[in-house]
Amino acid sequence: MARHSAQIAGAKGRRSAGHVTLADVARLAGVATMSASRALRMPGEVSPELRRRVQRAIEQLGYVRNRVAGGLAGAANDMVGVIVPSMHNAFFSATLEALARELESRGVGLLVANSGYDARKESDLAYALLSWRPRALVLTGVDHSAKVLHLMRGVSTPLIEMWDLSPRPATLNIGFSHREVGKAVARHFASAGYRKLAFAGANMQLDRRARQRCAGFVAEALRLGLQRPRVVEIEQRAEVGRGREAAAELLRGTPAVQAAAFSNDVLALGALFECQARGIAVPGRLALAGFGDLDVVAQTVPSITSVAPPSAEIGRLVGQAVFDKQLRDRRAIDLGFHLIARASSAPRR
Amino acid sequence: MARHSAQIAGAKGRRSAGHVTLADVARLAGVATMSASRALRMPGEVSPELRRRVQRAIEQLGYVRNRVAGGLAGAANDMVGVIVPSMHNAFFSATLEALARELESRGVGLLVANSGYDARKESDLAYALLSWRPRALVLTGVDHSAKVLHLMRGVSTPLIEMWDLSPRPATLNIGFSHREVGKAVARHFASAGYRKLAFAGANMQLDRRARQRCAGFVAEALRLGLQRPRVVEIEQRAEVGRGREAAAELLRGTPAVQAAAFSNDVLALGALFECQARGIAVPGRLALAGFGDLDVVAQTVPSITSVAPPSAEIGRLVGQAVFDKQLRDRRAIDLGFHLIARASSAPRR
DNA sequence: TAACCTGATGTTAGCGATAACATATCGGAC
DNA sequence: GTCCGATATGTTATCGCTAACATCAGGTTA
Known part of the structure; x- marks a missing residue:
């Protein structure tokens, strides 16, 4: 040296x-x-x-x-650590991009890591990120291993949870209710005249949010007096191919499903393609709805009904919360969502 | 708290x-x-x-x-800075994910920033990232403002450029030739019997790589004795809706275009949907090919021909280069690409 | 038994910046 | 002319950790 x-x-x-x-x-x-x-x-x-x-x-x-030296000397360490389950996911990318923009304007860097929906990895990454003494640690979701929570107890770094809301938040939650999303989709199908519903979800053992959307969907269908929706679980990450398989599975069963909700637009997209390949009318024979409002689902033929999460809004607000103690002291910020009804779930008849 | x-x-x-x-x-x-x-x-x-x-x-x-203190004290500062033009883009996400995986296994963090295809922003971000004294700085592409290059001259941080190859690399380039991609697509169309070609590209003023793919496509078509392909430029970021518009534009002209290449799968996807909406046969009346090999284009009906870039491979190799001086001393690593022929460009007749 | 390793642990001196305090320097009020 | 306060700049002491060197047992070797 x-x-x-x-x-x-x-x-x-x-x-x-x-x-x-x-x-x-x-x-x-x-x-x-x-x-x-x-x-x-x-x-x-x-x-x-x-x-x-x-x-x-x-x-x-x-x-x-040299901000490393500056950080040691007492100037705030201008970095924020974020853990997302996947960077590949367009939802989280939008959040990250908005967050980065918010932070950059104040000269703060973004240290990112992805957990791959693995709780053990998440706690390792949380430790690694904390070792940089970030100004705040941002985690996706509200269900973390005990190890992560124990870790946070030892440091003075603020923790922000995003993309979900906890029933009893222990720190700032910025997101929306996935259960309500599921319910809204069920209501939408019901009000459009669909009676026989189904839900297909990917990665639901690991993805609590997808699970919640599913639970909300089923609960609401029952509350509305419809028969219990059939649930198809895909034990893998959401991919278009998995959506095709799920649709094939749904079309096999009896009695015939009239409308299917998917945990993710990527799956809904696959379902549409499967229907196109088989010459099955959408929504005539099967109505579809996704989640995420990806750019692409507005453009398919027919266009696909989806729920738009406040992805960028979440990033922006998280960025603000990093600097605003008052904001951080609020326990939960529900940013809501929008159901965007499109051709794939047009009213029956 | x-x-x-x-x-x-x-x-x-x-x-x-x-x-x-x-x-x-x-x-x-x-x-x-x-x-x-x-x-x-x-x-x-x-x-x-x-x-x-x-x-x-x-x-x-x-x-x-506390790695901040450790970094100051002389232990290598275990962080790598990366600038991508957009995080929203699935290509770069895949690279980032692979890079993060490679780095995490050695306890190195990933500091990311996105330039939004803006050269001025890129140089500001490069400065900001360098101020953290990363182990290496990774930039996307090979055309950077003079300011960035000047900046690098003052520090001892290795620079790695990815996703493109420079004709005369001044530092390690890990990527592939976008010009060759364009040529390969033109050859593919020609060998499938299409004579009247077109290229539609988004954001080509700012995205040198898209520009190169276009240039290669045109050059190869001419070399093969075909008439000069029509080029449609979209002055915005690639979105599915823009792809629909581009297809509409292409279908308007005379003489009729037989096969269209797009700078991005997202555009190709839009083009397919536009054809579906208008009842235009793909590939019968218009053949399509994209770039990126997004998960979705393999599943559409008909499936879309695309070029698969080595996204994850790039991330992995960049990660290795960070630790391997010998690797870094190689000037350029061409990882190539794969053209994946699918139904949207099946041979004519 | 003295000289000499060898391996484990302690001590000292920074890394490069900044907070807090100390010291000019200057013009004006008295 | 002296004293004051305001403004501009310099000094000193860390921040938390680690490289480099110092020390100190305990076992060899001659």
Whole structure:
């Protein structure tokens, strides 16, 4: 490790290895390190002359601020850690993008990790992220292993949970009720005249939110006096191919299902394609509804009914909560959702 | 927030604010701070007794390692900065996921930012990421503003460029040739008997890779003696709706286009839906091909021909390059791509 | 028994920045 | 001319950890 940053001083060579430090800048500018630091962080509080000299030295040396050192020294560590179950998922990407935008505007970085819906991995990742001393830790969902909660007890980092609401939140929850989503879809089908319903969900053992949507759907159907919806569980991640299989499965059974809700638009899309391949009329013979309001489901033929979650809104609000203690002290923020009725579930007859 | 984890612990309570430090742990364990540090980082080189005592103290106090301090002290700063044009894009998500997996296995974090295809934003973000002193900086593409390159000159951080190959790489490039992709699609159409070709691309002013695919497509069509393909430029981001519009536009012209390539599967998908809506036979009246090999295009009816980029492979290799200097010294790694012929471009007649 | 390893643990001195405090410097009021 | 306060800059002491070196047993070897 290069340690001799000797600096002949008279001839001001740049350190051969490593980065330029603020002290190097200050030396070149002929001022104290602290003055250089101030010139950078509070340009309004130093003389124009000092500002100019420091600026010139910075450009000359190619100095890049070192936030690691800054973080240690007491300046807030400007980073936020986020764990999502999957980055591949368009929902979470939209949230991440909005969150990143919100944070960037205040010079805060985004440290992301994905748990792959694995609780054990989630707690490992939470530890890893906390070891960077982020300003806040953001987790997806509200059901975490005891290990994660125990971890959080030892540190002063605020925890924010997103994309779901807990019945009894122990920290800030920003999301919406997946149970209500399921109920809304069931009501929608019922009011459009469909009586024989079904629900197909992927990854429901691991994805509590999908499970909740399913439970809400079934409960509401029963409450409305319909027969208990058939539930098809797919033990894998949501993929279009799985949606096709689920649709094939639903079409096999008797009595015939009239309307099927899916835990995810990706599955609903697959179901539509399966119907197209078999020449089954949608919604005539089978009505469909998804979840997520992916760009694509509005454009299919027929277009697919879906529920739009407030993905970007969640990201934005989480970003604000990072900086706003008052906001963080609210226990739960329900951002709601929108059911968007489209051709795939047009009223019967 | 529950704060009173007071720990009467004999006499020595935990510091009222902030986190537990390694010194606290060492004190409780009755050893020197350095010994605790060693017990954590090189458990094989300390006595079992010491390891046990430190471990117990850590559990008792809920100590969480502070990598910020570690980073400053000289241990490699275990973080990698990545800038992608968009997180919403499934291609880059797959790369990020693979990269994250590769890094996590070695305890390295992923600091991500998205530039939104904006060069100015990219250079700002590059600065912000570098200020965390990452182990490496990973950028998407090979065309960066002079500002970014100037920035890199001042620091010792390795730069890795991914998802494209430069004709004269100045740093490690891990990707494939987008020009070759365009050529391959043109050849595929030609060999399937299509003579009148077209290319529709989104965001081509900003997305050099899409531009290259287009250029390759056109060049190859000409080389094969076909007439110059019609090119439709969409001045926005790729969306399914834009694909529908592009298809409508293509179907309007004369002479009739027989086969259309799209810069992105999302557009191709839209084009298929537009054809479905208008009752236009695919591939009978119009053949289609996309790029990206999204999960969904294999399942549509008819399925859509696409080019599969090595998204995950790129992430994996970038992850390896971060740790492997020898790998990094290679200038370019061409991972190639696969054209997957499907029903949407089946041979004519 | 002294000189010499060897392996385990302790001590010291930073890493690069910033908070808190100390010290100019200047103009104006008396 | 002296004293004051306001503003601008410099000094010192950390922040929490780890590299490098120092120390100290306990067992060899001659």
